[in-house]
Amino acid sequence: MHSSQSSIRRIKHLRWTGCGQCRTWGPICLVVKQHALHIFFFTAIAVLFPTALLCGALSIGSPYPLSFVDIDGNKLSTADGHVTVLVLATTTDWGKPRAVGERVPDSCLGNPDYRMITIIRFVRKHGAIVSAVARGVVRRRVNEEATRLQTRYNAKNIARNARSDIFVVTDFDGTASSQLDGGAEGAGFRVLVFGRDGKLLAQWTDVPSAKQLAEVLK
Secondary structure (H helix, E strand, O other), rough: HHHHHHHHHHHHHHHHHHHHHHHHHHHHHHHHHHHHHHHHHHHHOOOOOOOOOOOOOOOOOOOOOOOEEEEOOOEEOOOOOOOOEEEEEOOOOOOOHHHHHHHHHHHHHHOOOEEEEEEHHHHHHHOOHHHHHHHHHHHHHHHHHHHHHHHHHHHHOOOOOOHHHHHEEOOOOOOHHHHOOOOOOOOEEEEEEOOOOOOEEEEOOOOOHHHHHHHHHH
């Protein structure tokens, strides 16, 4: 009899200890379950929306009325009735915007319906004096590019001032480039083509081929 009562007490003790552990570990178990659900949903989103939500990349077919002011004071927009080729580059990528321009179809040269805007992003922060000097360097490079473009215009018998068709935006604080992906710090070289209403038609992370540009700008 004594042995039977002892066994009953042991069972009751085990039951009470188990319940105590459930009460003790319950909140932790809940946190673990919630964490597992977060991982599950995050993974599901990564599979369904790999670039639009996670990387902040712009989506093809969506409208983006972006606004800029170039070094000549021109107010520009990707939704002002022009087909816009927008190039985002840093100061180490000077040759890439030129390569993009050289691959633009001849049918777009001197055509007021088409426009190319280049955003030069300065990685390091600069004071007012250094920024002013940098703008001067950019203007000199723009004038050099205008001379090259004018030669191309003359060869195609396009009676137009090439300098007026070059639009360059200097981005010292990330304001301009942050419009493209929400984070200026991670903004690398990009080429984007927008329709007349600002709808994104194509985008590349390197210089596209002449064929690729022609297919979008037809």
